[in-house]
Structure formats: structure tokens, C-alpha cells
Amino acid sequence: xxxxxxxxxxxxxxxAAFATFATLANLGVQRLALAxxxxxxxxxxxLITGTGIGLVVKYLLDKHWIFYDxxxxxRAHGRKFGLYTAMGLITTAIxxxxxxxxxxxxxxxxxxxxxxxxGLAIGYxxxxxxxxxxxxxxxx
Numbered sequence: 001x002x003x004x005x006x007x008x009x010x011x012x013x014x015x016a017a018f019a020t021f022a023t024l025a026n027l028g029v030q031r032l033a034l035a036x037x038x039x040x041x042x043x044x045x046x047l048i049t050g051t052g053i054g055l056v057v058k059y060l061l062d063k064h065w066i067f068y069d070x071x072x073x074x075r076a077h078g079r080k081f082g083l084y085t086a087m088g089l090i091t092t093a094i095x096x097x098x099x100x101x102x103x104x105x106x107x108x109x110x111x112x113x114x115x116x117x118x119g120l121a122i123g124y125x126x127x128x129x130x131x132x133x134x135x136x137x138x139x140x
Contacts, residue, residue, distance in 0.1 A: 005068065018061040019124040026054030026120070027113055043103065043112075047096055054120075059084050066128075067136035080135055087130040091123030098122075 006014065030050035037045050059081055063069045069080065095116060102115025 011066065015062075015066055015124075015128060018058060018066065019120070022054045022058040022061070023117060023120045025057050026050040027116060029053045030116075043100070047099070051092060051095075055085065055088060062131060063136070067131070069136050083135040084131060087127060087135060088123075090130070091127045094123045094126070095119035 005011065027050060029052075030046040033046040033049045034042050062084075063080065071077075071080070096119070098119030099112055099116040103112040105111065
């Protein structure tokens with residue numbers, strides 16, 4: 001971990017790479033969930049499991065490599081992860097809405113995943129601002 005924050009272009013590139021990685025993890029878990037649960041409610045199960053994996057992956061990457069948060073211990077992690085998750089509720093609504101909307105309109109995996117990618121991209125831009133302002137503010 002670097003103690004010195006990166007210049008903004010390098011930080012933005014790193015954040016985008018981490019967002020891409022978390023998006024791929026999210027969609028990969030969604031595909032797995034849909035394959036394992038081909039029943040009514042499958043999309044909801046896929047959304048929840050994929051979002052959970054994406055959330056944990058992105059939190060760990062952001063904590064250490066974007067905001068350089070060195071605070072440790074279960075209490076500190078719990079508090080920050082709780083705030084991080086709360087900030088994510090806003091952006092998750094955007095992501096889920098776009099993904100479910102694309103599915104409802106076109107009923108195809110490609111459309112659903114395109115909606116998810118667009119929703120996640122918009123959400124991550126908003127989430128960075130929320131996390132910087134409310135979750136990892138002591139590290140700025």
C-alpha cells in the first residue's frame with residue numbers, strides 16, 4: 001500500500017480497474033446463480049448474490065488501494081463496511097433498476113448484462129464521491 005495518494009488521473013484509472021474487476025465478479029456470480037437456480041425468483045437471487053460478492057471485493061480494494069485506509073480491527077472494519085454498504089444502497093438501486101429494466105424490456109442475457117454494466121458504471125461514479133465524503137473522510 002502506498003501512503004502517498006496517487007495523482008488524480010492514476011487514481012481514476014485504478015478506481016476504474018477495480019470497478020471493472022468488481023463488476024466482472026458480480027456478473028460472474030450472477031451467471032452462476034442463474035445457472036444453479038433456474039426457477040422463479042432466479043433474477044433476484046442472482047442480483048443479491050452478485051451484489052454481495054461485488055460489494056466485498058470493491059470494499060477491500062477501495063479501502064486499501066484507493067483511500068489508503070490503515071485502520072484495522074473488527075470494530076473499525078464493521079463501522080466502515082456498514083457505512084460503505086449504506087452508501088451503496090443508493091447506487092445499488094440505480095444498478096438493479098437498470099439491470100431489471102433492461103431485462104423487462106428485452107428479455108435477453110445480453111440486454112440484462114448491458115443494463116447492469118451501465119448501472120454499475122453510473123453507480124460507481126456516484127459511490128466514489130459518497131465514500132470519499134462519508135466513509136473514508138479521515139484518510140483524505
